[in-house]
Amino acid sequence: MTATPIALAGIGKIARDQHIPALAADPRWHLAATVSRHAGVEGVDGFTGIDEMLAARPDIGAVSLALPPGPRFAYAAACLRAGRHVMLEKPPGATLAECHALVAMAEAAGVTLYATWHSRMAHAVPAARDWLAQHRLRRVEVAWKEDVRRWHPGQDWIWEAGGLGVFDPGINALSILTAILPVPVHLSAADLWFPENRDTPIAADLTFAHPEGAEVAAVFDWRQEGAQTWTVTAETDAGTMVLSDGGARLAVDGRTLAEGPDREYPGLYARFADLVADGVSDVDLAPMVHVADAFTLGRRRVTDAFVW
Helix, strand or coil: CCCEEEEEECCCHHHHHHHHHHHHHCCCEEEEEEECCCCCCCCCEEECCHHHHHHHCCCCCEEEECCCHHHHHHHHHHHHHCCCEEEECCCCCCCHHHHHHHHHHHHHHCCCEEECCHHHHCCCHHHHHHHHCCCCEEEEEEEEECEHHHHCCCCHHHHCCCCCCCHHHHHHHHHHHHHHCCCCCEEEEEEEEEECCCCCCCEEEEEEECCCCCEEEEEEECECCCCCEEEEEEEECCEEEEEEHHHCEEEECCEEEEECCCCHHHHHHHHHHHHHHHCCCECCCHHHHHHHHHHHHCEEEEECCCCC
16 A cells, blocks of 8 residues: 655644654555644654645645644645645634635645544444434533643633634534534524633533424533543433543443544544545534534623633
8 A cells, every 4th residue: 555645734732642643553644744833743854834845745645734723724725726635623714714715725626625523533423323313312411621721731822813712622522413413403592701811712601402392502611620521411212322531432321332442533534535535525514603603692701811
């Protein structure tokens, strides 16, 4: 099997923790270049700008963008215009309009665009989707509570406009919710809690409208210390389903139905390779629609200042 050269733009925590190990483990990919103003990978060709890399390495046909959402559009647009396949870290852009523009660019260039949602690759998510499809839903509670200091140490961009705040992890929960529900829901109300010194929320309470009358709600909070909570609980006519550990474990009425290791990012790169081979794109914006609606409908609440 011949490995396809790929460039990785953005060499931060998520790149080192997830992207680089996933690429190293996949024989279909070869990390041939990096793009970063401040970091690189030993033994890999490094560039400080995307245009420089695209000009110097015409042999690289695919680029994975692990940048914050703010600068991601400019990088993606440059790659698509240069005829390169593009994989986007979540969220796929800072705005929905940006994402739609990228879709049009990819179609015009005849290349693959892949908007990833890594939490959908968690081991038990497909089993949860299949189980819910067989039963009548009565109530869903999503609880996504974690410690921002642990997962985003010193990353001020997440507190700036466009950085999403607590929706950076919260959109992971929404990606699972939109993947497992048999019918789509839409946001009907929201409360967003903003630290008095920040531009993005630290917590959010969301309420959704379900076409068949089920109660659907989500709570996101970035202030949780100790054990972290990533759980979707669904009450149905056949029992209570709990999808926990960020989608890794599925249980119904306390009985485990599926459980497995973290293979989220390897799953993303496997999917990207398949999309490129098939000459198609995958850009599902449903999770991002809920976030945009939350900022539109959400009542702004002010809470204590946040400092690192």
